[in-house]
Amino acid sequence: MEVYYFTFTGTSKKIAEFIGKIFNIKPKEIKSYKLPYLLWLFLSFIPYLSLKAIFEPPTNDTVILCFPKWTFNCPPVTCFLKKIKCKKLVLIISYKGWGEKSYANLYKKLISKDVKKVTVILIKERVWKEIEKIIYKSD
Numbered sequence: 001m002e003v004y005y006f007t008f009t010g011t012s013k014k015i016a017e018f019i020g021k022i023f024n025i026k027p028k029e030i031k032s033y034k035l036p037y038l039l040w041l042f043l044s045f046i047p048y049l050s051l052k053a054i055f056e057p058p059t060n061d062t063v064i065l066c067f068p069k070w071t072f073n074c075p076p077v078t079c080f081l082k083k084i085k086c087k088k089l090v091l092i093i094s095y096k097g098w099g100e101k102s103y104a105n106l107y108k109k110l111i112s113k114d115v116k117k118v119t120v121i122l123i124k125e126r127v128w129k130e131i132e133k134i135i136y137k138s139d
């Protein structure tokens with residue numbers, strides 16, 4: 001199993017690290033351009049746009065991918081999904097509060113037919129922050 005993440009504000013990284021801890025795996029980052037929020041926001045309105053994703057290729061058939069919900073598209077994640085080959089894929093999508101189901105469906109359609117099983121988990125950012133407080137509470 002391999003854990004990947006793409007993040008803009010850090011939530012997906014923290015979720016990936018949490019999963020990594022459970023399975024004793026070091027999460028791998030998907031790197032892309034360092035663009036300002038407004039430019040990413042503009043690009044996120046273009047469905048299926050694929051932009052620079054730099055990552056260590058997976059060597060395992062099961063991939064867990066943590067990433068944010070971005071309007072209609074997160075271009076580096078789209079690029080990653082077009083490039084990788086695996087048999088089982090788990091998409092963990094962190095979102096603020098709207099449009100997450102249609103976004104998940106868009107991504108399901110994008111995934112190669114060679115992937116035998118796709119699972120989607122949607123995590124509301126606010127809920128994750130509450131879970132984080134419980135997990136990392138220092139008392």
Ligand SMILES: Cc1cc2nc3c(=O)[nH]c(=O)nc-3n(C[C@H](O)[C@H](O)[C@H](O)COP(=O)(O)O)c2cc1C
Pocket residue numbers: 006007008009010011012013037040041042044067068069070071072094095096097098099100125
């Ligand atoms: C360009 C952009 C577009 C976004 N669009 C949405 C959206 O349509 N719906 C939503 O619920 N959250 C949206 N968000 C908020 C993120 O999905 C949310 O804050 C997520 O938890 C951030 O994950 P990250 O910290 O890993 O980047 C957007 C954030 C960015 C930067």
